[in-house]
Amino acid sequence: MATTDTATLTRFTPKELPYAYDALEPQVSEETMRYHHDKHYVGYVDKLNTLIVDTPFADQPLEDIVLSADGAIYNNAAQAWNHEFFFETLSPAPQTNPDGALRSAIERDFGSFGAMKEKMTGMATGLFGSGWAWLATDKAGKLSIVAESNAGNPMRQGLVPLMCFDVWEHAYYIDYRNRRAEAVQALWDRIDWKTVGERYERRR
Numbered sequence: 001m002a003t004t005d006t007a008t009l010t011r012f013t014p015k016e017l018p019y020a021y022d023a024l025e026p027q028v029s030e031e032t033m034r035y036h037h038d039k040h041y042v043g044y045v046d047k048l049n050t051l052i053v054d055t056p057f058a059d060q061p062l063e064d065i066v067l068s069a070d071g072a073i074y075n076n077a078a079q080a081w082n083h084e085f086f087f088e089t090l091s092p093a094p095q096t097n098p099d100g101a102l103r104s105a106i107e108r109d110f111g112s113f114g115a116m117k118e119k120m121t122g123m124a125t126g127l128f129g130s131g132w133a134w135l136a137t138d139k140a141g142k143l144s145i146v147a148e149s150n151a152g153n154p155m156r157q158g159l160v161p162l163m164c165f166d167v168w169e170h171a172y173y174i175d176y177r178n179r180r181a182e183a184v185q186a187l188w189d190r191i192d193w194k195t196v197g198e199r200y201e202r203r204r
């Protein structure tokens with residue numbers, strides 16, 4: 001993130017997408033990714049930059065703002081954080097299965113990887129309105145699936161996010177129209193379990 005520069009409202013600089021816009025096709029189209037990253041995500045960052053001027057949040061790291069702000073500042077900070085995390089969870093060449101300590105924890109806490117996917121798909125699909133479905137862990141390593149409305153982030157409950165699905169309509173409507181379940185199902189093939197497993201190992 002950029003250093004503080006309230007004069008030009010560029011406190012936070014949007015992160016580049018970590019792969020080409022068309023790299024997740026066919027599950028996510030180039031058109032969706034251009035709107036999702038360049039318009040929606042960048043829009044949250046730009047709005048956050050304008051909202052925090054002359055507030056106690058003006059010189060705080062993004063994660064601290066997510067943890068402590070409310071209202072519009074929280075909404076835009078969390079949406080910025082959530083999108084960066086979401087885009088970094090997906091990969092053009094993902095490790096498609098969890099392994100190591102994360103695999104063991106999934107089998108312990110959900111019975112099997114398949115059962116975990118089924119539960120999370122159901123919660124993502126069933127969430128009323130806009131929001132996010134999260135796989136999260138507590139500091140001890142116990143996993144949970146959390147459905148959050150709007151900009152909701154499980155860090156607010158003291159949990160460590162591991163992966164997520166964005167189920168705002170802007171995430172899928174171009175490619176899947178109203179078929180949210182189909183969009184979520186397709187995205188499983190783009191989740192990089194190497195990244196998710198590293199997050200699990202680093203939980204704090």
Ligand code: MN
Pocket residue numbers: 036040083166168170171
């Ligand atoms: Mn989104």
